[in-house]
Amino acid sequence: MKGIKIAVLGAGGIGRACLDVAAKKKELKVVAICDSSGYLYSAKGICVKDLKRFRPSKDPIEDIIKLKDKYDGIFVALPNLPNEFIPGVVKRFIKADYSGVFTCALKRTSAMKLMMKLSPDLRRNQNVYIAGCGATPGLLSAAAVLAAQSFTKIEDVSIWWGVGISNWDAYRSTIREDIAHLPGYTVDRAKKMTDKEVEQLLSKRDGKLVLHDMEHADDILLKKAGVVDLLSKVSVGGVMDTRHAKKPVSTTMTLTGITFEGKRSSHKFILGDETSMAANVIGPALGYMKRAIWLKKHKIYGMFGSTEFMPMVVR
């Protein structure tokens, strides 16, 4: 497993932080990265300060595709919206006969449904794609699969997250994606908001976004793994504070079920308040990347959810 080389699609908050995480890993390096304006390739590995040397491009995805023999896996850290965007990018890699592995931190259920349709095409090129590998879905939905083991009937899975960022500017896409979950807002409306409009909305709410019943793919991934029979048994919500790095609430996955003796109980997985969204998204995404490479090595191809496998530890 030495010398895993990866390409990162997206150079926003998550993409950039991924360079920092990779810098701490012996087993893995980022050799290519792009955003909507350009791309960068370096066989030696890329760190954040290298981003100054971005090469402008009209079609940066095409440039990354051309480098397809230079990396083993792709971490898709692109904006989630519109829902067709990430599946569309993946289709381009498939069409170009890329054969490797993918992980992503895809969040929306409707985007996940589009992704899952790509499974036959991914298999044809001997690709492995593990979807929903961030914090939620990802770390927390995988924890729900573990928690489910103690029960013979699962009643519900409730994910309640807290994220604190001191400066929303570094997470422009993420914040717009969160706004789209607010009552009265749509994906389109949120995407079209100017920075000033976002700023005004945040000011009215003391910098906080409180989100209930978010459309999050934890539901479909937990159904795929057999934890729940109905999507409605999974609920995701949380509080995003855009003015303080401190989390407004502790991120918690609570699974409630009935044991074989008929007892109702809840297992909880609680993330430490000092862990950032970036740490809880990128760590799992890279752990699942190593698992995806393991699956490909064992000739197991196709589209999987983060609920189906244990991420591996990337040293």
Place this chain on the structure above:
Amino acid sequence: MKGIKIAVLGAGGIGRACLDVAAKKKELKVVAICDSSGYLYSAKGICVKDLKRFRPSKDPIEDIIKLKDKYDGIFVALPNLPNEFIPGVVKRFIKADYSGVFTCALKRTSAMKLMMKLSPDLRRNQNVYIAGCGATPGLLSAAAVLAAQSFTKIEDVSIWWGVGISNWDAYRSTIREDIAHLPGYTVDRAKKMTDKEVEQLLSKRDGKLVLHDMEHADDILLKKAGVVDLLSKVSVGGVMDTRHAKKPVSTTMTLTGITFEGKRSSHKFILGDETSMAANVIGPALGYMKRAIWLKKHKIYGMFGSTEFMPMVVR
């Protein structure tokens, strides 16, 4: 995955409860079970009341081995002590050319080391063995692998369990295994204790056993998965109350690490107090059984730890 047939070795507290759990599952049934006095086989599936019809035997393991074509997997729920006992039983199945899957709830590090040596022999017969598939190691050590994802350095993993049983009589082996962890006690000394001696020891301690720095295979399994570099970074302890079904403390796995940003934090996995030891041991053991069958189907053979794979959900 329909119609998984399993044999259960051991008809103590865990073995019996396994019959009750299996009775709630559509995908799985127990077709054979044995203890030191006899065995039972039924293609239709066995429930607890069938245990009255145990067929006496001088070598019940041999009787189960003879039935080897009748089941897909074996759940080893035998006493952990002496350390050589479970590895010795597994060797007999290997010698008899059994080709299938195994899970166990093996607890001691030294027993796990013996088990791991069997990997080449298991592979030769295309067997899959997932070891340490109970609560700890098992559910909690797998949760530690998930928790580790958020950190670039792991400082320690601490497992602190609470078990409450209203009647220690149903868990004679388990209680003796716990006594062996007390300061001044050895495995041999605990095993030789009469029921009366156990009763006296428990009376002196108000029915409670408080155990620190237990020799538990969570350490070796977390090292195998790459979560820790040193066994000493994993500690296991807990409180066993033999007089009340209510747990004396909440079973909790706490993993502390440093994030890529240099922040120290702890993720926690907390089991609901109403879940019994049996629920938290048997559920995971069967989930890992389904995973072991998946591995065998994909021609991935050998000895693995519960920290290396996600258990599957058994419907």
